[in-house]
Amino acid sequence: MKRFGLIALLAVGCAIGAATATPSAAPLFGGKKASPTPSPVPTALPTASPEPPSVAIPRLVARLKANPSDQIAMAQLAAEYLQVSRPDITLQYTQHLLQMGDKTAQVYYYDGFAQEQLGNAAAATYDLEQASNLDPTNLGVLAQLADVYIRENRFNDAERIAKRAVTFNKNEPGALMTLGSVYASEQHFDDARAQFEAAFALNKKDIAPVFQIATTYAQQDNIPLALQTVDRALAVDPRNIQALVFKADLYARQHDDLRAAQAYDDAVVAAPTDDQKVAILIRKGSYFVQEKKEAQGQAIFQQIVNQFPKVPAGFVAYGDYLAQQRQYGPAVTQWRAALALDPNNGGALLGLGQVAMATGKLSDSISYFKHYTQVSPDAQGFALLGQAYSRVHDYSGARDACGKSFEIQRNPVTLGCVAGADFELRNYKEAAQIFDALDRAAKGFLDQNPTLLYIAARSYAGSNQCTKAVAAYKRLLPMMKKGTSDYDKVRKSASDTCHAPAKHSG
Structure with a gap:
């Protein structure tokens, strides 16, 4: 049998994005379930300093460097990094604080x-349950906890917490918005609409509750x-971008092209920044592409880069569109234009990395993805x-990145x-342990991925787990075409799998 390696496996799950865990995998994988629509009212981000993050973060980092045990600075940095969408860095500070014994609600x-x-x-x-126990009336904590419960389909718990918030x-x-x-x-x-109306009655200048009412009608497909409800909101706040x-x-x-285009243009006029204008025009262009009106869609993307030559997002979106049309050369040109404006632009780096990998420029691909x-x-x-x-057969790198x-x-x-990767590195015992975990926590996953099931069988054989290896090979046989050399090899392995250690072919 030819060497499978990891390429086929990763191409399935990672070429565009990570695959979603199966429902049975929740205990091990902890994947976030899809949230119901309309989305819960967004909870305000934790309070950071009034300074812009570009000023606050360096100041706080310097303060922490001068006093590494400054817990206040750590907490403020945690909030600042949430503001700039870096929850991974926030966790570095919060986990350190928790280890130091700073187990406050905040x-x-x-x-x-x-x-x-x-x-x-x-x-x-x-975490949020602990925060709510320590500060049982805090609206921010309760709203966030209700949101988590909703995402986990724990509606009774969400309702209980939301009612506590109102009480x-x-x-x-x-509080009314949360409920x-x-x-x-x-x-x-x-x-839901009764609660949103009550929230609006408390503050007639804030249209968020009215907007939420509109989303409920949209969810019911009552356009x-x-x-009508959106117009009611706009009567209060005519330039509200959302x-x-x-x-x-x-x-x-x-599918009302004329009115949709005019409404997007109205939003562009109202948008106060070029970044917002570009985001709206991207949405408009994407609509026409989805409607299979490619010429109109491409014209809008071209308009974006011509009209807003200093906004990287426009070049990224145009590049993404061109890549979807398999026009990889022009797409690369657009992404490089975005990088010229913003060398750390994630969308451009991602696109360039994917095209480089697809065209066999693997060292370039690694460079873009590392960046x-x-x-x-x-x-x-x-x-x-x-x-x-x-x-490039760098399985140590693959193991680290996938980990x-x-x-x-x-x-x-x-x-x-x-x-x-462990299998390719001949870490058969470690690979076998992971396959055991996959079989326990993601029922059916290996059976849906013959490549992995084959590697699992080889890993069991390599670690002298004869019974498991035979069972894995037998599971693999029904997925293969009888009469082929590969089928015969797997059938033979199922009968004498432990007579010799696993070998790497190719």
Whole structure:
């Protein structure tokens, strides 16, 4: 049988993004379940300093360097890094604080918030429950905990926490919004709208509750009432970008090109920054592409880069569009233009890395993905880096990268990558232990991935676990075509698998 390696495995799960864990894998993988729609009311980020992060973070880092035990500086840095979407760095500070014994509601809240952002649902739930025990009336903590419960489909718990928030914060619109979001997630839409209306009555200048009412109608596919409600919100705040874009999206759902385009343009006019204008135009262009009106879509992307030549996001989006059309050369040109404006642009680095790997420029691919993981250390980036390393047979690098991906977002694909790398490194015992864990926590996963099942069998054989090796080979046989040389080899291995150690072919 030809050497499988890790390439086929990773191409399935990592070429575009990490695969989602199967439901049975939740205890081991801790994957975040899809949240119901409409999404719960976003909880405000933990309070950071009034300074911009670019000023506050260096100041606090210097302060901490001067006094490494400054717990206040650590907590403030944790909040600052949440503000700039780096929950991974937040965890470095919160975990240190917890180890130092600083187990306050604030620290648990920051840690839980970061864990939720990284998809570690079990850890987030534990942290936020601890925070709510220490500060049982804190609206921010309760709202975040309710959100976690919703994402875990624990609606009774979410409702209990949301009602507690209302009991102790009767005059806070946010408490009513939290309860309304729970009802909406349970599809109790009339109850949800009643809570949102009550929240709006407490502050007639804030249209967020009205906007949430509109989302409930949209979820029920009642687009006319959703549009009517958005117009009600815009009557209060005519330049609200979120409402204007949502209105355009509603027209897009009706495939009303004229009204959708006009609504997106209205939002562009109202947007105060070039970055926001570009984001809205990208949404507009994507709509026409999805409607299979490629010429109109491409014209909008070209308009973006011409009109906003200093905004990297426009070049990234145009490059992504061109790559989807398999126009890789022009796509690379756009991504490089984005990097010229922002050398650390994650979208451009990701696109360039993927094209480099697809065209066989593996050293370039590794370079781009390494850079990406330095500026945006997420599960997808590390998984792609692991794939690139496997392509050049650097299995130590693949093991490290896939391991980091698994730490961030636990899913069976990247754990399988670690096991495969261990096999290639002849760490048969370690690989076998991982395959045991996969079989326990992700029922059916190996049977859906014959490559991994084959590597599992070889790992069991290599670690002299005869019974497990035979069982794995027998599971593999029904997936193969009878009469082929590979089938005959696997059938033979199933009968004499322990007569010789596992060998690497190729």
